Amino acid sequence: MSQTPTADELRNGLVDEILSRRSLPAEVERVMRRVPRDAFLPGLELEKAYTDQAVTIKENPDGPLALSCASVPSIVAMMLAQLDAQPGDNVLEVGAGTGYNAALLAELVGAGRVTTVDIDSDVALHARTTLNTAGYSRVKVIERDGLLSAWENAPYDRIIATVGVWDIPVTWWNQLADGGRLVLPLRWRGQTRSVALTRRGNSLVSDGVELCGFVPIIGQSGERTEPLNTDSTIRVHYDEDQDVDVDALTDTLADASLHEVLSDCRVGGEEPFDGVWLRATASDDRVCRLEVTPEALEKGLVRRPAIPVRSPALVEGDSLAYMTVHREGADLERPFQLGAAGYGTNGKALAHDLIAHIEAWSADRAAVPRLTVTPTADAAGGLSGHMIGKPESRLTLTY
Structure with a gap:
């Protein structure tokens, strides 16, 4: 008679499955093995909590896409690798979701600070409740439009968005420290890519672009x-x-x-x-x-x-x-x-x-473009490549 696997066994099995398809930094692997995803999905069957699939936590009555969901674990791990959060970092997450990603971030930054914001009151309450229950009460949860960011705890060493973003708002620019990293599912020309960007003065420069899919952020209509x-x-x-x-x-x-x-x-x-x-x-x-x-x-x-x-x-x-x-x-x-x-x-x-x-x-199938982002308000100057203009930011792609 087969024995029902425990949460720990299922969690480690999921991480092993992810590692069979992509490498992960040691610290990201460690926190993925440590933080119980099932604790952030109460009521869901244990086996489903540890499958590499998204889980809807709030349906959208006005459209086919969910208002909020728990992201695919392999995408979560990939974006955390892109973010490269370090012990002591001050991190902002836009899109609280279940609270699971914020818990992973809390493990990565240790004595640092994690703030997560969500526009939906039910989602913010869910995240606050599950984070408290799982022992992550030190994470700050704010109910707010994520496009406004969270000025209370700025500047941030790292900002990560877990919702699809069509344009990078000026508020995020203003609250990201020079040298800090921004990871977001950026949308242009009908596609979504998880882009890892480092701030260098008035430019954000990419060093990673990965295919992904996310629920679009509320409030952008481009x-x-x-x-x-x-x-x-x-x-x-x-x-x-x-x-x-x-x-x-x-x-x-x-x-x-x-x-x-x-x-x-x-x-x-x-x-x-x-x-x-x-x-x-x-x-x-x-x-x-x-x-x-x-x-x-x-x-x-x-x-x-x-x-x-x-x-x-x-x-x-x-x-x-x-x-x-x-x-x-x-x-x-x-x-x-x-x-x-x-x-x-x-x-x-x-x-x-x-x-x-x-x-x-x-x-050259492995080639990835460099994406340079500058504020639209800044005068264009000196960038070679193909430019895509948006209300608050300008994207320049170069191969």
């Missing part, structure tokens, strides 16, 4: 989502600074102008190719995200995108092209070939432009 058909089963996601004419695009995917082209790029079954998206945003302001629902796929409304819910696309006027994946040839190591499907008047040219992005990525 992203747009519009349907491309009457059933709203095909949608385009784009930023407010992009020239996207949704009226011109309506029903473009339903016309007979499909143009398909394959690249010379092949990938393995477990090989990620999200770097195509990242590479394209470093030179092309037409990059958006295409979302195709299962209903649209079942009806055969479009040729299947590479990843139906989030495929990179190029949009221009009444035309668009998106990435596709085809199983072609007898290459067992890399059986899949990346391609593009173009629709509309200029769909053929857009498809070939997307192929150029795919092949640029394929030439």
